[in-house]
Structure formats: C-alpha cells, structure tokens
Amino acid sequence: MNKEGFHVSSFCPDSRGKIRPFIFTDPVNNRSRYPMKRFAPLVTVALILAVAFPLTAQAQMESSSGFEIGPRVTIDVGDIEEFALGGDVRYDLSQNVEAPVQLSGAFDFYFADDQGGTDVSIYTIDLNAHYIFPTEETFSPYAGGGIGITASEAGGVSSTDTGLNLVGGVEFDTGTLQPFVQGQITIGDLDRLGITGGLLFAL
Template identity: 35%
Template sequence: MRKTLLAILCFAALGVQAQEARAQVRFGAQASVADDVDLGLGARVLFSLKQFSERLEGIASFDWFFPDSGAGVDWTYFELNGNVVYSIPLSNTSALRPYAGGGLNIARSSVEVNVPGRPSASDTEIGLNLLGGSKFGSGRITPFAELRLELGGGEQFVISGGILF
C-alpha cells in the first residue's frame, strides 16, 4: 500500500513539473514586413530564462520572405533569429508587456537567373539584432508586435506581429 501511495505521489509531482515546464514555452505564428525583402511569414518559440533572471526570455524565430524579384529571376530569402529579451515591468493593471533585447541573425539569400549563361548565387551571413516590442495581455492566445534592427546578416529593419499560443 505504501509503495502504491508513493508511486502515485511521484507521478503527481512529475505531472505538476511537466505542466510548469509546458507553461514556460510558447509557440507562435508571425507576419513580418522588412524594408529590403518585403513580406515574410514565420514562426517563433518563446521560452523562459528564469534560471538567469526572472525577467529574461529567449525568442527563436524563422521568417520566410517573399522578395520582389524581376522577370526571369527567382530570389529566395529566409532568416533565423535567436534573441534574449528583458521584460520591462509596468503596473499590474497594464495589458502591455513591453520588452527589449538583442541577439543573433542568420540570413540566407539565393538568386537563380533563368537566362542561359547567367550564374546563380547564394550567400549566408551572420549579424546582430537590436529589438523591442510588446505582448498584449496574458491569456492563452497573446498578440505581440516587435521592431527589429538587423546589424549585419539581414541588414534591414523588420516589423513583426503575430500571436503566441
């Protein structure tokens, strides 16, 4: 009987731990507009960095952009971003949850020219991000908006918005 009770308590404790871990990771969908490569669609993962500071979060994102390339040219462009942000405290009654931070950017560009004798080219660059944004509310579905300046890598200004689940 004791072993059964101990086993039940252990499984209950594991369930609570798993629930807390799941609440610390959120997934989202986003749309982005950039000053160089137009519209992008992507996804992000937001995760807690409470082991370092109560207000730190990590954001990993992927954006596939749809740059305007002329006739006979196929231009592919995407970015991977890894950022650390600090949540800026406001009053407990505010629905705004602003943040600011920085991180790394990996930008991949590939151009194929559909003309015989013209070479194709591709390039991958790494740069730094400076960003700021806000989450709105704290429910299960949370909208967000973000401004990101890419120094190196993508070398552009990006406005993103979306929903975290």
C-alpha cells in the same frame, strides 16, 4: 532599363561576394521600388485568425511549461523591403532563474518576386534574448538583442550574412493567446529593419 522605364540591377554577388537584392530604380522619382504580392498580407492575416480561434477555444489554462509558439508577419523596410511569413517560439527563463528574461527564436520566409526568369529566395533566422520590463498592466514591454542570419539565393548563387540584432516590442497578456508587436534592427552587410506582429500560444 526595362520596358516600364525602370533600371534593374541583377541579384548577384557584390565585391565582397554577398548577394544584393533586386533594386528597381525609378529614374523619374529617383527612388527604389520592390514589387510585393498585393494580397499576401490579407491572406496571411486570414490564415492566422483561422488557426488562432480554434486553438484559443481549446486552451483553457495558463502555460506551465514556459513555452510560447505561434505565427508572425513581418514587413522589412531595410535592404530587403519585402513581406515575410514566419514562426516564433519563446521560452520564459524566469521559470528557472530569478530574472525576467525570455529566449526567442524566429524563422521568416520572404515573398520575393522572381525577376527575369531568375528564382529568388530569401529567409532569415533570428536568435534573441529579451529582458521583460515588470509592469502591473496587461502588457509586457521588452528589449534585447541577439544574432540574425539572412540567407539568399538567386540563379543558383547563394549567400549568407550574419548580423547583430537589436529588438524591442510588447506582448499583450490575454491569457493563453498572447498577441505581440515588435521592431528589430539587424546590422550587417545586409541591414534589416523589420516590423513584426504575431500571435503566441502558451503551451
């Protein structure tokens, strides 16, 4: 128990050799508490907007390559329970095949607070395929799945977990700039439940 009255479990391998995150247990409310950098989301949004507007002003034509790329922000409410900043790249397969399918790759770095002098690093890689539901609206809902990789390191001990992704979201067609929101569940030894928002720029 630390001086604030919270029981702290170390970030160390479990019986299966997997690293589990720091857990702060509040003995009064019987709940877990994961510290987050208070102003990180606000700073991230400001940076995204600062990059988005100049790029949007320069881009005047729709994508002909089928590629979209851009920044994203994720809040995990699963086992990680931290804020992440990352990037997303997508390719529209309908450019080559007669099917509304999109391939997606994403990288996220989680802002996990170091505890007790131990450096903590968590990052994830997701490879998904999306089925785009055809609509006549200015937004495109999608659903799909793929593979999610979670890598973590604490105190020189590292662990990698691979899980199954289930994902669903919506892209908003505003021309060259495509905002999106999505939810993703990753089922593995380390379960993730991420809520993500971002901006995609057509190339």
